[in-house]
Amino acid sequence: MALSVRSWVANEGGKHLVLVLWLGANTLLFMRTFLMYYCGQQYHYLHQMLGLGLCISRASASVLNLNCSLVLLPMCRSLLTYLRGTHTVRSRKARRLLDKSKTFHVACGVAICVFSVVHVSAHLVNVVNFSVRYSEEFPSLNVARYRGEDPRLIILTTVPGITGILLVLILFLMFTASSYCIRVSNYEIFWYTHNLFIVFYIILIVHVVGGALKYQTNFEAHPPGCLRANQTNPDKTEEESGQAVGDGWSCREEARFQPNSPETWLWVSGPLCLYCAERLYRYIRSYSPVTIVAVVRHPCDVIELRMLKKDFKAHPGQYIVLNCPSVSSFENHPFTLTACPTEKKETLGIHLRVVGDWTERFTELLLPDPGAESEILPMVQQRRYPKLYVDGPFGSSSQEVFNYEVSLCVAGGIGVTPFACVLHALLDGWRHFRLRRLYFVWVCRELQSFYWFAELLCALHHKLWKENRPDYLNLQLFVSQTDGLQNISEERYRPLSSRLMIGRPRWKLLFEEIGRTNKHKRVGVFCCGPKGISRTLHGLCNSDRYSGTTFEFNKESFS
Amino acid sequence: MGKIEWAMWANEQALAAGLILLTGGIVGVAGQFRDWEFAAYAIAAGVFVCLLEYPRGKRNKGTSVERTGQYCFTVCVKSFGPLTRNYYVRAFLHAAICVPGGFILATVLGCVCLGIASLIYLAAAIRGEQWEPILPRKESARKPVGESIKLPPQNPPPRPPAEMRRKRAEDLEAAAYVNPITVTANDD
Helix, strand or coil, rough: CEEEEHHHHHHHHHHHHHHHHHHHHHHHHHHHHHHHHHHCCCHHHHHHHHHHHHHHHHHHHHHHHHHHHHHHHHCCCCHHHHHHHHHHHCHHHHHHHHHCCHHHHHHHHHHHHHHHHHHHHHHHHHHHHHHHCCCCCHHHHHHHHCCCCCHHHHHHCCHHHHHHHHHHHHHHHHCCCCCCHHHHHCCCHHHHHHHHHHHHHHHHHHHHHCCEEEECCCCCCCCCCHHHCCCCCCCCCHHHHHHHCCCCCCCCCCCCEEEECCCCHHHHHHHHHHHHHHHHHHHHHHCCCCEEEEEEECHHHHHHHHCCCCCCCCCEEEEEEEECCCCCCCCCCEEEEEEECCCCCCCEEEEEEECCHHHCCCHHHHHCHHCCCCCCCHHHHHCCCCCCEEEEEEECCCHHHHHHHHEEEEEEHEEEEEHHHHHHHHHHHCCCCCEEEEEEEECCCCCCHHHHHHHHHHHHHHHHHHHHCCCCCEEEECCCCCCCCCCCCCCCHHHCCCCCCEECHHHHHHHHHHHHCCCCCCCEEEEEHHHHHHHHHHHHHHECCCCCCCCEEEECCCC | CCCCCHHHHHHHHHHHHHHHHHHHHHHHHHCCCCCHHHHHHHHHHHHHHHHHCCCCCCCCCCCCCCCCCCCHHHHHHCCCCCHEEEHHHHHHHHHHHHHHHHHHHHHHHHHHHHHHHHHHHHHHHHHCCCCCCCCCHHHHCCCCCCCHHHHCCCCCCCCCCCHHHCCCCCCCCHHCCCCCCCCCCCCC
């Protein structure tokens, strides 16, 4: 699979451009602050005392300011959903960048950790220098109270010192709980430690208030270095001291120092207020509980849930976040919508797979064990559903399926849920979308899984046949477990059984076929499934195509 | 809700703290500050903690993700038996290791981080967690195929007795037998 420049630029170009711009902004800020402290006249005496540690610590602090403000923006999910939907952002390329918001957040987070290490090391050196090079000439410049004060004492008795230690500890807790392993196994640890960010930001704003670093306010009247010229130095010759005194180097007054004004709050307060507003908005929006209308059990541990919520509007491909206080008060779990509310049907539906302890307990509350049911009372009267809160909807990359002329949707197992919503929308009306052809590939481990959406697929197939567009939907079903005789035997599911194939799909052949039949078009590839499949598809999208077709890769991930 | 495995988080923290201790120790020795012997100790302690914490333990439920190349470390750590299996031992060991780091400035941060990791290990130990090594899965995971499938069949397939098989001209109706699977003409 040779890499093609055109395909690579179409798929990866936008992301890498943003990366380059971000790195450029960081580098520029670092260099500018570094040079200001290295060469600036107002910091001359401070630089003399502290050396390189001053410049590095201040430069890394300014980079930290930038990243601490940027790191919050990708997490304003409602804002991003608003930007993505209703074509507020015109260009599809720009909307694709919104898919990578979590990656950008992680990049800023890593930058914060790296530059914190640099900042802390440089400040530790500064503290040692404050102690060792205590200045008798300019007593107001000092942070230490006497020469040779223990550096650890300096840290513990100043506001920046203590707040700095607390910040490092919080960052340590947040960073160690954010690894992929912990997020997959114990999401609660990640969630609770990450919510310490608010404490982090408050302490950050207090951290810079200490005013430990001072700049000289009167460097026109007192050019730095002029005090030494006025002092008589027995070692210097007459010539040298005569040269040093001339050229306007006379001191008119004593050097005066003032602490730097804190500017972190300028950087950070905007995004912080925006994020807090967003959280408040989400809380208000999810305040009223939803009414559960129906619960259906499907094969292979899947439950379909139908709910009613007032003033809820969603587009196909979006997801919601469920919170059930009877199961767990603080846990929120995302689920893709499989049915959006329309004029004909107002309920919203999700399909959830029972995999972990939250879903198990939730299912127990919804559907009691078949054996334990009482036969006296009818089911409807006995059923008391738990209270459920729904937050959302939030946007995802699968919303773009309708904005390509040709789309390829690849689903693995329960990953079919975003596409199920797309198919529901097509069932209601397919003519007004830009989409002209949809290739739908669904790979499941077990045959029974196809029954989740068998009705929907057959209904859409029949509708398209009746309206004389049989080539609109190109359906391919694969069962990856190859042992045993497997067939969908029901007569009404004939369209599915004739399109069912045993074994794994051959992606390269599929891409070649799509390329040949859709020459010189832009095909949107949407993948929601295991990592192996998405990696293969991503590689194929970036590789050489002989028919002039560009494949744009969009991935939806559930973790 | 549900069981949180604290030991996994403590493992990440201890590994990070070991690295911080190591870095602080290197800086302390390189700068030749006063009491640089503590920094030299910190280097040794940091390396030891990293080696001890590098192999990830096995999860109780679900798949465990290994760190790259951790198998040889797993074997070494496993050989210490109950000393490394028990998290109380690890908690107190880390608490003891971190104390000398607090004496000089360069290693203070490593000391505090390792202290936090030791507290989380204590919490894990109180909840009864244990370190289980992740060993490579044995090949017997595949379904065992019955032995009889490998031998060719010894007997011919069962057929009705010879009298029934022989077609009798006088009794065509009885001689015919019904096909168990319906036979249809080929459409393609």
